[in-house]
Amino acid sequence: MSETDGAVRRVAPTRRQTISAGGIAGASLLAGCLGDEAPEGDEEPAGNRSSAGDGSYSVTMEPVGTVAFESVPERWIAYDGGYADMGVALGQADGMTGIGGADRYYTDVYDELPGVSVDHDRLEAHPEVRTREEFYELDNDVHLYDPGMLINWFDWDQADVDEIAEQVGPFVGNLIFRRSDQWHDYRYYTLYEAFERVATVFQERERFEAFADLHDAFVADLQAQLPPADERPSVLLTYDETATPDAFSPYRLNDRGTSKKQWRDLGVQDALAGTGVENLSTTDRGKLDYEALLELDPDVILLRGHERTSAAQFRDEIVPYMAEHPVGGELTAVENGRVYRGGYLHQGPIHNLFLTERAAKQLYPDVFGDVTDDTELFDRQRVADIVTGEI
Structure with a gap:
């Protein structure tokens, strides 16, 4: 590492003459x-x-x-x-x-x-x-x-x-x-x-701290209600954005990226644990077919790529396609109606509250209510108040 790495380097002002950038990495x-x-x-x-x-x-x-x-x-x-x-x-x-x-x-x-x-x-x-x-x-x-x-x-x-x-x-x-x-x-x-x-x-330190406090209390409350680890479902997080999903890109839940935060906070079991299947990345574009999914046979399948699809449309169109597939129909998650939209790849703090609520209801409906009901697990007005400055 060079001697200047990490140091602040001030440069000439931009057109507005308000900001100077330092430490531009080589x-x-x-x-x-x-x-x-x-x-x-x-x-x-x-x-x-x-x-x-x-x-x-x-x-x-x-x-x-x-x-x-x-x-x-x-x-x-x-x-x-x-x-x-x-x-x-x-x-x-x-x-x-x-x-x-x-x-x-x-x-x-x-x-x-x-x-x-x-x-x-x-x-x-x-x-x-x-x-x-x-x-x-x-x-x-x-x-x-x-x-x-x-x-x-x-x-x-x-x-x-x-x-x-x-x-x-x-x-x-x-x-x-x-x-x-x-x-x-x-x-x-x-x-x-x-x-x-x-x-x-x-x-905006005050807004950040308000969000952090709300988030920490929300997650702690959910975690206090989770069933024992051996009673939690095994979960396969995957990706296929088509209306006829047949080739599934795998995601490892033990990859600590922010797109999996809600699943880690809710203590799920990764269906890919111990399999050697690698996480989707720039250099690894491998996919799983239905036969590979059946070998894993997770309790819950989370399918990404359908966030522009409504939850009702996903249930009415995507899940039936999987159920009608000669191999897909044998999957435990499909038989039990536990195939859901898998959430955003890119989530910020507001997104994360909503996605964690959705995930809790998908995985633990007996505890938090079914994902199709209107039960709210965090205070929307409080979030709005922080954003609009009523902290």
Whole structure:
């Protein structure tokens, strides 16, 4: 690791002269000088306000390192729905100018939160912001993107990242929804570790702490009601977005990415444990057929790729197709009607509350109520109050 890694590097002001970016990581950092995965926890501070008294502050997050801000960003963009949801949770929805992937940003949950919404016209106008030209056009103060993702998925190079960080606005972000990509050989973060850093970007500590308290109490209450471990169902989380699912991409629940957080919090048994089947990743695109599913024969099957499908449509169209398959119909989960939509790949703190509630009812209906009923397991008004500032 170079002598300057992790240090704050101040650069010339951008056009608005409000933000300066520091610690823009060179190729050596993206090559993995931090190792495969740093220990969990906040050994690395989320950020600290400057002692100079000028309103400046810094945020530290790998792979970029430490980024210095002269004032709170007003215009911002996120690559995925998880980071977009963090911004919304922090009361910053009005500043979001677009998104890197609108197809995987689910905003319908905001309909249940009075006073919480996003500007869909902006998202529809800029639904896949991934090119340097678009970054210049939108002229954001901060980009909640992992630059490693831009380099490995969209053919950027480090010079492109540095150019946008210096000429437009800095990057703060870490791809955290899964932990199986070989190129991601720097520190990962849990959902709330990442959320804390985004809260520091926007100087919204009070909202962050309110969400953290609500989340911790909610999860603790659910966990206190769970049945013993040996009475919990085995669960297969998989992906097939077609209306006629026949080839299933596997997800390992022991991969500690944020997209599986609700299942880990609810203590499920991973049907793939001990099988040697690898998690879906950039480099592993292997799929399972019905015969492979029957060998596993989980109690519950969670099928991702259908979040734009209503729960009723999923039950009426997708599940019957599986039941009519000569092998699929033999699966225990299919016979018992325990095939469900598997939740979002990218989830932020608001998403996570809704998805954890849904998961609890899918897995433990005798405890929390059936997933089709209207039982609410957390206080929607409280969430809305935090977002709108009634903390």
